[in-house]
Amino acid sequence: MVKVASFNFDESEILQELYAQVLEANGYTIERHPRLGTREIVEPALEKGDIDLVPEYLATLEAFLAKDQTKATSDPAATQKALQDLLTPKNITVLDFAQAIDTNGFVVTKATADKNKLAKMSDLQPVAGQMVLGGPPECPQRPFCLQGLMRVYNLQFKDFKPLDAGGPLTVAALDSGDVDVGLLFTTDPNITLKNYTLLDDDKHLQLADNVAPVVRNDILTRGTDAKTLLNGVTAKLTTADLTDMNKQVGIDHKDAKDVAKAYLTSKQLLR
Incomplete structure (x- = not known):
């Protein structure tokens, strides 16, 4: 067995x-x-x-x-x-x-990306203070999630919204504007399907x-x-x-x- x-x-x-x-x-x-x-x-x-x-x-x-x-x-x-x-x-x-x-990916809608000229994670730095991050409930305790975003990218979000682990709640919250940045896994087909912008991890927070x-x-x-x-x-x-x-x-x-x-x-x- x-x-x-x-x-x-x-x-x-x-x-x-x-x-x-x-x-x-x-x-x-x-x-x-x-x-x-x-x-x-x-x-x-x-x-x-x-x-x-x-x-x-x-x-x-x-x-x-x-x-x-x-x-x-x-x-x-x-x-x-x-x-x-x-x-x-x-x-x-x-x-x-x-x-x-498959790593944690941070995505924004195309509208958010266009408005704030976002292509990579470090582009969030000047605007994160006005933004809500959505992700799994354990994100604030995780080194590759909120802890790492603060440590590596110096990002201080306005708020964190506990949702699910890269699932339908996160997708719905991005689409409705409840969150501005969402954690999806990089193998998530929704990224292509919904034309989200997957922000490039330019300081290599995510590992192997x-x-x-x-x-x-x-x-x-x-x-x-x-x-x-x-x-x-x-x-x-x-x-x-x-x-x-x-x-x-x-x-x-x-x-x-x-x-x-x-x-x-x-x-x-x-x-």
């Missing part, structure tokens, strides 16, 4: 399905824990053994575990090594990382958030092929693939399970 979990957003559930279905097709019994919550809930559950596997993002998990001593960089291999050093005492392994990368599964060691020792199967999925996964699957689930309202199955079949990962 392998307990596979995801965070509380579409992309994470898609990734959960990709990894779960490949194991399932190869004789593993899977117990799914979809949308278990934020990292503050999921990571302790993994450490306790309540779950066995969760698809993660290298730099965000490294910074979450390292607190102020983060060694996360824009280099995925170095970030993966720093992360493994933190996971080893917990009997957890981070497997291979994907080419697919490549996708990689983290797994309890006892799963890897129990089945010799688990590692090979999981790495096989990761090896194929590109950022474009992820954005496309996010569109199918978030915009076309397809089921994450079906979208994952179609993808795995197309890549010859399911027989």
